[in-house]
Amino acid sequence: MSTRPAYLTATLAKGLDVLEALSEVEETGLSELARRLGVSGPTLFRILATLAARGYVQKSAASRYRLTLKAWEIGAKTVRRIRLRDVARPFMERLAAATGETVHLSVMQGDGIVIVDKIDSPHPVRVDTFVGQRAPAYCSATGKAILAFLPSASLADILPRSYARHTAATIADRAAFERELADVRRTGWAKNREEWRDGVCAAAVPLFDSSGAVAASLSVTVPTPRFTQSALREKLVPALKKTGAALTDEFARARG
Amino acid sequence: MSTRPAYLTATLAKGLDVLEALSEVEETGLSELARRLGVSGPTLFRILATLAARGYVQKSAASRYRLTLKAWEIGAKTVRRIRLRDVARPFMERLAAATGETVHLSVMQGDGIVIVDKIDSPHPVRVDTFVGQRAPAYCSATGKAILAFLPSASLADILPRSYARHTAATIADRAAFERELADVRRTGWAKNREEWRDGVCAAAVPLFDSSGAVAASLSVTVPTPRFTQSALREKLVPALKKTGAALTDEFARARG
DNA sequence: TTGCGGCATTTCAACATTCGAAATAGGCTT
DNA sequence: AAGCCTATTTCGAATGTTGAAATGCCGCAA
Numbered sequence: 322m323s324t325r326p327a328y329l330t331a332t333l334a335k336g337l338d339v340l341e342a343l344s345e346v347e348e349t350g351l352s353e354l355a356r357r358l359g360v361s362g363p364t365l366f367r368i369l370a371t372l373a374a375r376g377y378v379q380k381s382a383a384s385r386y387r388l389t390l391k392a393w394e395i396g397a398k399t400v401r402r403i404r405l406r407d408v409a410r411p412f413m414e415r416l417a418a419a420t421g422e423t424v425h426l427s428v429m430q431g432d433g434i435v436i437v438d439k440i441d442s443p444h445p446v447r448v449d450t451f452v453g454q455r456a457p458a459y460c461s462a463t464g465k466a467i468l469a470f471l472p473s474a475s476l477a478d479i480l481p482r483s484y485a486r487h488t489a490a491t492i493a494d495r496a497a498f499e500r501e502l503a504d505v506r507r508t509g510w511a512k513n514r515e516e517w518r519d520g521v522c523a524a525a526v527p528l529f530d531s532s533g534a535v536a537a538s539l540s541v542t543v544p545t546p547r548f549t550q551s552a553l554r555e556k557l558v559p560a561l562k563k564t565g566a567a568l569t570d571e572f573a574r575a576r577g
Numbered sequence: 578m579s580t581r582p583a584y585l586t587a588t589l590a591k592g593l594d595v596l597e598a599l600s601e602v603e604e605t606g607l608s609e610l611a612r613r614l615g616v617s618g619p620t621l622f623r624i625l626a627t628l629a630a631r632g633y634v635q636k637s638a639a640s641r642y643r644l645t646l647k648a649w650e651i652g653a654k655t656v657r658r659i660r661l662r663d664v665a666r667p668f669m670e671r672l673a674a675a676t677g678e679t680v681h682l683s684v685m686q687g688d689g690i691v692i693v694d695k696i697d698s699p700h701p702v703r704v705d706t707f708v709g710q711r712a713p714a715y716c717s718a719t720g721k722a723i724l725a726f727l728p729s730a731s732l733a734d735i736l737p738r739s740y741a742r743h744t745a746a747t748i749a750d751r752a753a754f755e756r757e758l759a760d761v762r763r764t765g766w767a768k769n770r771e772e773w774r775d776g777v778c779a780a781a782v783p784l785f786d787s788s789g790a791v792a793a794s795l796s797v798t799v800p801t802p803r804f805t806q807s808a809l810r811e812k813l814v815p816a817l818k819k820t821g822a823a824l825t826d827e828f829a830r831a832r833g
Numbered sequence: 834t835t836g837c838g839g840c841a842t843t844t845c846a847a848c849a850t851t852c853g854a855a856a857t858a859g860g861c862t863t
Numbered sequence: 864a865a866g867c868c869t870a871t872t873t874c875g876a877a878t879g880t881t882g883a884a885a886t887g888c889c890g891c892a893a
Contacts, residue, residue: 328872329627331850332880333592337631344651347658352840361882366842371585375593376687384841390684390691390709393652395600397709399644402603428646431632435646453646453653584843587879588851608869617853622871639860640870 335360339368340377340392348387396453403428405528405537406438408575412568413440413539419560422541423447425523427463429471430455432479434464434538448521448542456517459484459498460491462525463538465511469502470527470535490515510558511538515545522548524557526565531573539565591616595624596633596648604643652709659684661784661793662694664831668824669696669795675816678797679703681779683719685727686711688735690720690794704777704798712773715740715754716747718781719794721767725758726783726791746771766814767794771801778804780813782821787829795821 338358343349355365369386372378377391400406409426417424423442427434433455441447458464459481468476484493492498505511513523525540541557594614599605611621625642628634633647656662665682673680679698683690689711697703714720715737724732740749748754761767769779781796797813 328623329630330588330592330623332586332588333624333627334631336586336589336592337628337633340651344654350840351842362841363843363882364880367584367586367880368589371589372593374585375590377593388651388655390652390655390686390693392648393656394691394709394711395596395644396646396649396652397707398600399646400649400709401707430646435650437646451653451657453650453656455650606869607871618870619853619872620851623851 335364336368336372339365339372340388343378343386343388344392348381348385350385354386400437403437403537404575405530405572408572409438409528409537409539409568412564412571413438416440416539416541416560416564417442419564420541420557422543422547422557423450425450425463425540425542426537427461427467427525427540428537429458429464429467429479432481433457434461434467437537444547446544446546448544450542457481457485457487460487460513460516462511462513462523463540465501465505465513466525466527466538466540467535469505469511470529472534487517488515488519492516510561512553514548520545524548524553524561526561528565528572529569536572539568591620592624592628595621595628596644599634599642599644600648604637604641606641610642656693659693659793660831661786661828664828665694665784665793665795665824668820668827669694672696672795672797672816672820673698675820676797676813678799678803678813679706681706681719681796681798682793683717683723683781683796684793685714685720685723685735688737689713690717690723693793700803702800702802704800706798713737713741713743716743716769716772718767718769718779718798719796721757721761721769722781722783722794722796723791725761725767726785728790743773744771744775748772766817768809770804776801780804780809780817782817784821784828785825792828795824 339354342354342358351365351369352362355362358365369378369380373380373386375391376389379387379389381387406426413424413426417440421442421444424440425436426438427436436450436452436454439450439452456464458468458479468479471479480495480498484491484495484498486493492501509526511525513521515522521542522545523540523542525538527535528537528539530536539561541561543552543557595610598610598614607621607625608618611618614621625634625636629636629642631647632645635643635645637643662682669680669682673696677698677700680696681692682694683692692706692708692710695706695708712720714724714735724735727735736751736754740747740751740754742749748757765782767781769781771778777798778801779796779798781794783791784793784795786792795817797817799808799813
């Protein structure tokens with residue numbers, strides 16, 4: 322291609338493509354993957370050989386390829402640097418006990434949020450989520466709780482130019498979203514009523530660091546049938562606000 | 578260099594070097610990192626630009642670089658495929674309650690083990706570990722529990738050619754290690770008495786899948802003062818064996 | 834057993850990409 | 864204002880990457 326910026330290394334990008342593609346499947350063969358990525362056999366062969374030599378990929382005797390946990394190990398060292406995680410654990414447990422619902426701790430990453438810790442609801446009907454999962458910020462309670470309290474300078478970079486529709490309830494334009502954020506600022510908590518995935522609702526509060534900047538978000542994720550006005554009013558929102566405030570206090574204290 | 582195998586892509590390898598180097602530090606500048614890795618400024622600049630464009634690295638206004646959670650997200654999708662993890666959770670909780678010690682679920686990866694889930698001991702004196710942490714297989718209880726039950730074909734690839742000494746107690750030669758594995762096979766559980774880190778002991782049992790192959794290991798990690806003969810005999814080993822057997826049963830059942 | 838078809842691997846010469854020296858730009862300190 | 868350090872851009876040289884084609888390997892069908 323002629324318009325590719327000259328300051329990017331194409332070979333590395335291709336390697337990352339492979340890593341990402343492999344993360345989507347359990348296992349794959351060389352030519353299948355080559356077809357999917359649109360690279361030639363020999364090229365992919367070399368990339369896979371390199372990734373395997375470095376321990377990112379495992380090659381079976383039958384030349385089937387799968388990811389190892391190497392990327393995860395690297396990431397684990399990164400997550401561990403999020404101090405809030407350790408501080409938050411007991412508060413999350415308290416919130417889980419008080420609500421009986423799945424509790425998430427999430428941070429902003431790029432234009433989405435990533436779940437960095439969770440406690441599962443004991444309820445047999447619960448939402449399937451996992452630590453490490455990403456969601457678009459603009460259609461998750463967690464994302465809104467954070468976005469609403471970001472300085473407008475940072476916000477500008479993050480606000481989606483296109484509000485892709487994921488469900489019937491997805492907020493699909495800028496004006497409506499601005500109104501939503503204003504609501505969050507006014508009430509102190511954010512909600513998501515099936516805006517990303519059908520059947521999945523959530524409520525979230527922001528968490529602040531000692532400088533007063535929003536650092537993360539604490540949320541409860543609930544199947545629609547249990548996400549009633551009365552549950553919110555009497556249980557979820559009070560518990561969230563109380564735990565969120567206590568955690569923000571503790572976090573500010575923990576680092577002086 | 579002249580002796581580099583021609584079927585590896587050097588540029589990708591360099592990018593992985595950068596990823597790995599960044600995982601070791603909170604944050605770094607370009608030239609500092611270039612010095613450490615022995616690459617030229619412009620080269621590193623391009624690599625970092627590529628990694629940033631792909632979302633693996635974040636570049637601050639002051640041109641400081643740090644990893645994002647992207648690698649972790651990719652890894653999370655990989656870990657999620659380890660079915661045993663979900664099945665094991667309640668058993669781990671039971672074991673944690675029965676022993677009051679930190680419980681780990683670990684799998685083999687390359688020549689080491691990686692902790693894929695854990696429950697912290699409530700005890701104020703406890704060992705600092707984290708999910709995603711790696712340890713050499715030959716000097717961890719977990720590793721020995723798995724190695725002891727691996728088919729000898731796989732074992733040959735994994736057994737270290739050099740038994741690097743980490744502490745005074747590290748098993749440092751092949752013969753002694755073979756004896757150790759024989760012991761594990763005979764007794765059904767493995768121990769580690771400060772062989773990797775001073776002050777850290779552990780006991781572990783293997784977990785098997787429905788085909789009877791060793792799939793993972795369940796362990797308790799304990800500070801040396803609490804790792805007494807009587808604690809082992811009366812509490813740790815019985816609880817481990819009981820939970821391990823029950824979990825292996827359940828796991829076999831879960832997949833037919 | 835042979836032959837066919839699909840996949841993986843290796844070879845190799847053409848070529849695009851990456852390389853680093855050097856020049857430029859931007860900060861911060863003295 | 865001068866000096867120093869780091870980040871970024873430029874650009875020609877050369878190195879690394881590329882894919883077509885050849886080869887090897889395996890399983891399957893005849």
